Amino acid sequence: MRLPLERDPQHPFDPPAGLRGLPPMTRLELADGHLGWLATTHEAARTVLADPRFSARQDLRRAAVRATVPPGAAPPPGFFVAMDPPAHTRYRRLLTGRFTVRRMRLLEPRIERVAADHLDAMAAAGPPADLVPAYALPIPSLVICELLGVPYADHDFFQDRSTRLALPGRDAQGATADLAAYLTELVGRKRKEPGDDLLSELTGELTDEEATNVALILLVAGHETTANMIALGVFALLHEGLAYEEDAAAGAEEELLRWLSVVHLGVPARAAPEDVEVAGVTVRKGETVALSLPAINRDPAMFEDPEALRLDRAEARRHLAFGHGVHQCLGQQLARIEMRIGYRALFGRFPDLRLAVPATEVPLRTDAAVYGVASLPVTWITGSPAG
Template identity: 45%
Template sequence: MTQSAEEAPETQYPQFPMKRTCPFSEPGEYAKMRESEPVARATLKVNGKPTWLVTRHEDVKQVLGDARVSSNLKLPGYPHQFHIPEEMLAQVRLMLLSMDPPEHTAQRRMLIPEFTARRVKEMRPRIQQIVDEHIDAMLASKGPVDLVTALALPVPSLVICELLGVPYEDHAQFEEWSAAMMNHELSPEEYGAAVQGLDIYLDKLVTAKENAPGDDLISRFIEKNRVDQVADHVDVVTMARLMLVGGHETTANMIALGVFALLEHPEQRAAIQDDPSLLPHAIEELLRTFSISDSGTARVALQDIEVGGTTIRAGEGILALNNAANHDESVFPDAGTLDIRRPEARSHLAFGYGIHQCIGANLARVELEVVYETLLRRVPSLRLAAPVEELRFKDDAMVYGLYELPVTW
């Protein structure tokens, strides 16, 4: 027998997002919900509106694979994570993450060739060169350094710039816009200004490539689109924004968090240094552990659906929490413990699931592998240069991470 939650006063619902008390674990409320109320009501802190939180691994997969839910952020009930003014929302052009089929299918099909395992393998030598150059500069400074600004941020930023054909000399400005767009706590005006600033910049860039295509992803998309006609100029600008922001923000945070984790678990770091073949599997465990884009899998029900014995009504918002799913003890025993040899690690949902699974997962994995392997090999004495208690984690951001990671050697 299914049940549907009776509408309680919204002030009685817990507020979302919920803060992690330890970077290696989920918010404490998730475990309680998985145990007693795996599909639970919550209030969005950003706007006070109610939504459903889904916390069990199998239920999160169900939601993300269900055609009866939509990713369309313009639909009423969609659980927005930012202050988006109504007039701005009405003008928003949907990007790949917020599209449903058939539009999503058509655009994704055009992008998939850019991120295949073969294509990413061809990029690996250049990624290695970028990593080596930044570690050279880091070592030349003789430390201590902030690993975020010295390595974690510039490497994926430069990689995605070269892939898209975005001038890297503009990175400081678009990284500022990107960081603002990830901040839950900005005002509607500040959020809108960041989106508008980046879109104006990319509009000019896309226009230039429409007139004179180069050898880059945006240009290739434009050329394919002349035949397939699945997108207009604004769609291309929106796609470029998603690729630029998503292509560096998430990987940069995982680089910093992964290094932090290995410094805090010296026995596991030593195991990788002794046997680098452990690294690909260790990366899956790090992705599972941190689940940095916890609430990026927002949906809205198109019709009544049953999830975990609870009926979610048409028009109600859903957050399928991958951090909760990735700490589900029924799938990952002793889930709060980092274990680079964990056999089930690759069952994680850190890249999402279903038709919206992260298209750049292959690229992210290669970047992480090259960075971790090179850093552990070339700087074996790397250590924190500040007490753990002083590190600032991104509890206010859409993508979890570290603001700085002071290290020395």
């Protein structure tokens, strides 16, 4: 099979129909025509992600949907998401201390201020509003800019290039080159005039090329997925007629992460450098395994009534939206905080928020690596005073 990405506009939150009823490990035709595998159950996915015999190395695995780098190309210095230990471990250890729960919680007042400022602007302009550029995208963009030390005045540039990376048919290599050139120049400036930011810290421990590629990963990952989760999460809550309750048993954001699964393939595919048994099949040496989050996070063996959106679901945190194992998402705590504050502030300010167009007219990003909405027109009648 080829990996299905298209979703039904009539049922925008359901996984692609082609993912239903598949075996735990299903034969998959990869982008270059080679045969690989697709893991579709929670158990199979955790096995692949936790087994050190599976490799995340860019030069060993093949692309499931589209290739953005030449086959067999080794990852450049600092591009740690495409490396295995011990190379991966070095960068991971360098960054882990910067993304602890404690450090991320120190950012909460600033994130709350960012959310409030953008809600003030929405209220002043009056309804309707497109929630994506007005609110969902600026929150994670501004926060990751400040964290890294990237001038927010340049956010339009990197948002455009990041979007081109996520959408097939665009000039992904050109977008990568543009971002790399921008960050290379910025790293040079930080080395000469360091500031109180993460990028300045990295220049003290990494080469310019390493710091540039680490920053590239953090900058793109730090806003693209979270912005889509905020916007699509709001769409889901309004569509399903559910009230956001921050104090739900497992955290409403955890259930939204599970139910929406905005990243189709979840984590980079894994390659088998040797024969490995998974869920009753043999993944042969050299074969690639992709992982389908929309199927994995609705696995009935792991989640009761998985098709239902239940904001008080006790087992919601078992989702694999942030991956599993040594490559588990570095910024997951920041994403959780941004989502929680984003939802709470929005529905606190506009308790009667609703869609400004029929749900079927909300444009979906069905052809992107990150699923979401291209825009989300919303309206309201009442809103709390600014401030």
